[in-house]
Amino acid sequence: QHLVQRSVVLFVVGAFMALVLNLLQIQRNVTLFPDEVISTLFSSACSLTSLAAVVGLLYPCIDSHLGEPHKFKREWASVMRCIAVFVGINHASAKLDFANNVQLSLTLAALSLGLWWTFDRSRSGLGLGITIAFVATLITQFLVYNGVYQYTSPDFLYIRSWLPCIFFSGGVTVGNIGRQLAM
Amino acid sequence: MTLTEKLRERISRAFYNHGLLCASYPIPIILFTGLCILACCYPLLKLPLPGTGPVEYSTPVKDYSPPSPDAGLQQGDLGERPDWYVGAPVAYIQQIFVKATVSPWQKNFLAVDVFRSPLSRVFQLVEEIRNHALRDSSGVKSLEEVCLQVTDLLPGLKKLRNLLPEHGCLLLSPGNFWQNDRERFNADPDIIKTIHQHEPKTLQTSATLKDLLFGLPGKYSGVNLYNRKRVVSYTVTLGLQRYDSRFLSSLRSRLKLLHPSPNCTLREENIVHVHFKEEIGIAELIPLVTTYIILFAYIYFSTRKIDMVKSKWGLALAAVVTVLSSLLMSVGLCTLFGLTPTLNGGEIFPYLVVVIGLENVLVLTKSVVSTPVDLEVKLRIAQGLSNESWSIMKNMATELGIILIGYFTLVPAIQEFCLFAVVGLVSDFFLQMFFFTTVLSIDIRRMELADLNKRLPAEACMPPAKPVSRSQRYERQPAMRPATPHTITLQPSSFRNLRLPKRLRVIYFFARTRLAQRLIMAGTVIWIGILVYTDPAGLRTYLTSQVTEQSPLGEAGLPPMPVPGGVLPAGDPKIDLSVFPSDPIQLSENQTQQREQKSGLESLSRLETNQHTWAHGPEGKGNGQMELGTEAEVTWGAEDEEIWRKLSFRHWPSLFSYYNITLAKRQLFSSSHSFRYISILPAIPVTLYLNPQEALEVRHPQEANRYHPFLSSSSGKLDAGAQPDRASSKLQGHQDVTLY
Numbered sequence: 056q057h058l059v060q061r062s063v064v065l066f067v068v069g070a071f072m073a074l075v076l077n078l079l080q081i082q083r084n085v086t087l088f089p090d091e092v093i094s095t096l097f098s099s100a101c102s103l104t105s106l107a108a109v110v111g112l113l114y115p116c117i118d119s120h121l122g123e124p125h126k127f128k129r130e131w132a133s134v135m136r137c138i139a140v141f142v143g144i145n146h147a148s149a150k151l152d153f154a155n156n157v158q159l160s161l162t163l164a165a166l167s168l169g170l171w172w173t174f175d176r177s178r179s180g181l182g183l184g185i186t187i188a189f190v191a192t193l194i195t196q197f198l199v200y201n202g203v204y205q206y207t208s209p210d211f212l213y214i215r216s217w218l219p220c221i222f223f224s225g226g227v228t229v230g231n232i233g234r235q236l237a238m
Numbered sequence: 239m240t241l242t243e244k245l246r247e248r249i250s251r252a253f254y255n256h257g258l259l260c261a262s263y264p265i266p267i268i269l270f271t272g273l274c275i276l277a278c279c280y281p282l283l284k285l286p287l288p289g290t291g292p293v294e295y296s297t298p299v300k301d302y303s304p305p306s307p308d309a310g311l312q313q314g315d316l317g318e319r320p321d322w323y324v325g326a327p328v329a330y331i332q333q334i335f336v337k338a339t340v341s342p343w344q345k346n347f348l349a350v351d352v353f354r355s356p357l358s359r360v361f362q363l364v365e366e367i368r369n370h371a372l373r374d375s376s377g378v379k380s381l382e383e384v385c386l387q388v389t390d391l392l393p394g395l396k397k398l399r400n401l402l403p404e405h406g407c408l409l410l411s412p413g414n415f416w417q418n419d420r421e422r423f424n425a426d427p428d429i430i431k432t433i434h435q436h437e438p439k440t441l442q443t444s445a446t447l448k449d450l451l452f453g454l455p456g457k458y459s460g461v462n463l464y465n466r467k468r469v470v471s472y473t474v475t476l477g478l479q480r481y482d483s484r485f486l487s488s489l490r491s492r493l494k495l496l497h498p499s500p501n502c503t504l505r506e507e508n509i510v511h512v513h514f515k516e517e518i519g520i521a522e523l524i525p526l527v528t529t530y531i532i533l534f535a536y537i538y539f540s541t542r543k544i545d546m547v548k549s550k551w552g553l554a555l556a557a558v559v560t561v562l563s564s565l566l567m568s569v570g571l572c573t574l575f576g577l578t579p580t581l582n583g584g585e586i587f588p589y590l591v592v593v594i595g596l597e598n599v600l601v602l603t604k605s606v607v608s609t610p611v612d613l614e615v616k617l618r619i620a621q622g623l624s625n626e627s628w629s630i631m632k633n634m635a636t637e638l639g640i641i642l643i644g645y646f647t648l649v650p651a652i653q654e655f656c657l658f659a660v661v662g663l664v665s666d667f668f669l670q671m672f673f674f675t676t677v678l679s680i681d682i683r684r685m686e687l688a689d690l691n692k693r694l695p696a697e698a699c700m701p702p703a704k705p706v707s708r709s710q711r712y713e714r715q716p717a718m719r720p721a722t723p724h725t726i727t728l729q730p731s732s733f734r735n736l737r738l739p740k741r742l743r744v745i746y747f748f749a750r751t752r753l754a755q756r757l758i759m760a761g762t763v764i765w766i767g768i769l770v771y772t773d774p775a776g777l778r779t780y781l782t783s784q785v786t787e788q789s790p791l792g793e794a795g796l797p798p799m800p801v802p803g804g805v806l807p808a809g810d811p812k813i814d815l816s817v818f819p820s821d822p823i824q825l826s827e828n829q830t831q832q833r834e835q836k837s838g839l840e841s842l843s844r845l846e847t848n849q850h851t852w853a854h855g856p857e858g859k860g861n862g863q864m865e866l867g868t869e870a871e872v873t874w875g876a877e878d879e880e881i882w883r884k885l886s887f888r889h890w891p892s893l894f895s896y897y898n899i900t901l902a903k904r905q906l907f908s909s910s911h912s913f914r915y916i917s918i919l920p921a922i923p924v925t926l927y928l929n930p931q932e933a934l935e936v937r938h939p940q941e942a943n944r945y946h947p948f949l950s951s952s953s954g955k956l957d958a959g960a961q962p963d964r965a966s967s968k969l970q971g972h973q974d975v976t977l978y
Contacts, residue, residue, distance in 0.1 A: 078525055
């Protein structure tokens with residue numbers, strides 16, 4: 056069935072994105088991995104990709120459940136654009152120096168909302184994105200408190216402001232890809 | 239909402255007229271847009287190439303101390319301290335800049351004497367530097383304690399093993415070619431060959447061994463056989479590990495005392511710190527490549543949707559060119575208005591393209607191809623444009639609004655990005671309206687021509703299948719064509735022109751007027767004229783001199799030679815040209831021989847196209863004495879200031895990389911950047927004057943046989959024979975000299 060193919064594609068996409076995001080973050084020195092760099096990279100990549108696959112499959116399901124087919128910009132070109140904007144948001148958050156955390160969180164929130172509004176104007180998308188952001192942040196904090204990851208600088212606020220936005224926009228992007236694949 | 243309605247009407251009308259204009263004059267409009275693009279790209283030429291050049295920062299020498307290694311301690315904001323200026327540098331570079339000349343110059347000296355004796359002095363100088371020690375209250379401090387100790391060379395550099403220092407101080411000088419051994423130097427018959435033996439045969443952009451040991455680019459060193467100024471420059475490069483100001487100032491004053499440079503104007507105020515940007519590592523490369531892949535996928539998916547046009551690839555290419563040139567124009571315009579781009583262009587380029595988008599182009603194409611086919615091309619374009627006018631303007635306003643919101647986030651990098659995006663959007667709109675519309679009209683016209691060509695021969699037999707095929711092609715058209723195939727709605731005048739495709743018409747035009755042949759002929763005539771006028775080989779003067787030698791007119795026949803001022807008044811028998819060997823008998827030669835040799839000399843000098851040193855020729859000879867040659871003066875000018883800048887960018891990194899010291903290192907997955915830089919101290923000037931005795935002593939016996947006297951060409955071989963002989967022997971002698 057199409058489901059298997061779709062999930063494979065989503066898995067690959069999620070893996071790739073995880074790799075790219077991690078590399079971007081390394082340049083930022085945000086997280087310090089313990090000694091076995093590759094293994095931790097692998098494990099974080101695994102978690103992110105499975106999350107991506109789940110989200111990508113979830114979006115069309117919710118669409119069919121709610122009964123409103125998604126009609127806004129259903130073409131591959133806009134999906135590519137969405138991916139590019141998402142990578143751009145990551146790049147910006149990794150490379151730019153913000154004056155303070157409030158500015159960072161506001162900018163990122165604005166960018167994520169802009170992403171949602173440009174490429175996916177459905178309420179279901181918004182709701183799902185927010186849910187994913189919330190859940191993922193909780194999980195990450197849980198992992199940190201249990202010592203799986205550490206932060207180099209005790210800049211919790213920075214992480215806390217940046218992570219939900221990234222998960223939100225990531226969710227919207229992967230949802231877009233999932234919808235397009237399901238079409 | 240009549241205001242909106244009126245606005246829509248007006249915009250539609252404006253687009254309609256614009257469409258008519260574009261479709262009517264395609265070629266001029268394309269040329270106009272091309273000119274605009276070039277004009278806006280012109281400021282880009284001033285920008286440095288993006289990327290990996292070294293970054294500099296200067297501090298004054300006075301009270302200099304290396305910065306602390308703790309990055310957090312940035313006391314206030316000391317000027318614009320760059321963030322790599324942290325911790326001590328990898329090494330301090332102290333260059334001792336030596337300029338030497340043989341003075342006074344003897345006329346019978348060989349070309350190789352120019353540099354042999356100045357180079358021989360390097361050994362003594364290196365010894366002086368090595369043995370320099372500062373004696374003060376805290377003991378004796380010698381060079382070994384402050385200099386940078388280097389260990390082995392890289393394993394792959396075996397052939398340089400005896401040329402670069404190992405297991406000792408990093409001290410480079412031209413003497414390394416002879417392992418710092420004076421005897422080897424004296425026994426070397428061919429210095430130039432030794433120096434060039436390790437030069438690469440092909441073009442080399444990084445540091446060559448000669449540059450490393452001389453410390454200057456090759457053309458400033460003067461070690462060649464055509465050195466007219468006869469000043470040889472080289473440096474002794476010293477690598478230091480610690481900065482000890484008292485030791486260095488004592489070295490400087492000692493060298494200045496031993497070899498004073500009286501008119502030296504080199505400033506000694508600043509230390510220049512140079513940081514070499516990190517090479518791109520994997521961690522940076524993968525995201526960059528990914529963004530470009532996404533960009534290409536976006537372009538591919540967008541252009542896949544173009545159809546119903548004659549040449550899909552042509553339009554796709556035009557669309558990409560539109561976006562690219564709009565970005566280039568935006569960068570150029572921003573530079574023109576003073577914004578210096580700090581963002582890395584290669585990184586943000588895909589994002590800019592995605593923000594500007596290829597959507598408008600597709601919308602335009604779709605709306606134009608969906609207009610009724612039986613209209614003229616102009617009308618189709620105009621209608622297509624005006625149909626989409628309102629949505630295009632709305633989209634543009636929305637995007638501008640969004641980007642302006644982004645501008646107000648007050649983050650400098652985002653503001654710069656938004657500025658580029660705004661200007662890019664506006665220029666993209668401009669290019670779409672002019673350039674892409676015109677290309678689209680050309681394409682539609684070609685499609686119609688192709689259609690017409692297909693239909694015309696088939697018209698004769700009136701196939702009934704034609705209407706079916708046409709209706710299949712334009713099935714979306716609400717306005718269907720009438721069923722009869724022979725209603726051609728074209729004006730008779732355009733019908734006549736449409737008989738041949740445009741390509742063939744152009745080619746026939748060229749053939750008819752023989753344009754190509756005439757252009758080539760005109761070009762050749764102009765080229766020959768330019769050759770004759772500028773006369774690079776001095777052929778004209780040689781011919782005239784030949785002619786006048788045989789004429790009985792004498793001096794009056796000589797054309798006035800453009801010799802640098804006041805040097806050679808023609809026909810003055812008393813002025814002795816330095817060509818003559820120092821033989822007093824020749825002074826009393828008769829007029830004709832002098833004049834002929836003078837003229838031959840002139841032609842030689844013209845042929846060699848080196849005129850400026852003749853000014854040195856007769857100076858100081860007013861009294862007609864033979865041996866005293868010219869007094870060469872070593873001048874220090876602005877071009878000697880920081881001569882290391884003229885070396886290649888890879889010079890210092892490659893020098894240090896030979897010893898496995900990396901200057902631009904980034905480790906993958908490391909959490910701390912190690913910023914490494916070097917500090918280049920102001921050079922110590924040293925001037926050496928060597929007397930002719932020394933030059934004669936240093937001369938190697940084999941050289942006298944091999945080289946001819948410097949600039950004397952064949953005068954030594956001249957006999958008072960026939961003039962044609964002299965002319966030919968002069969030429970021959972000249973050829974001999976230029977063999978080297």
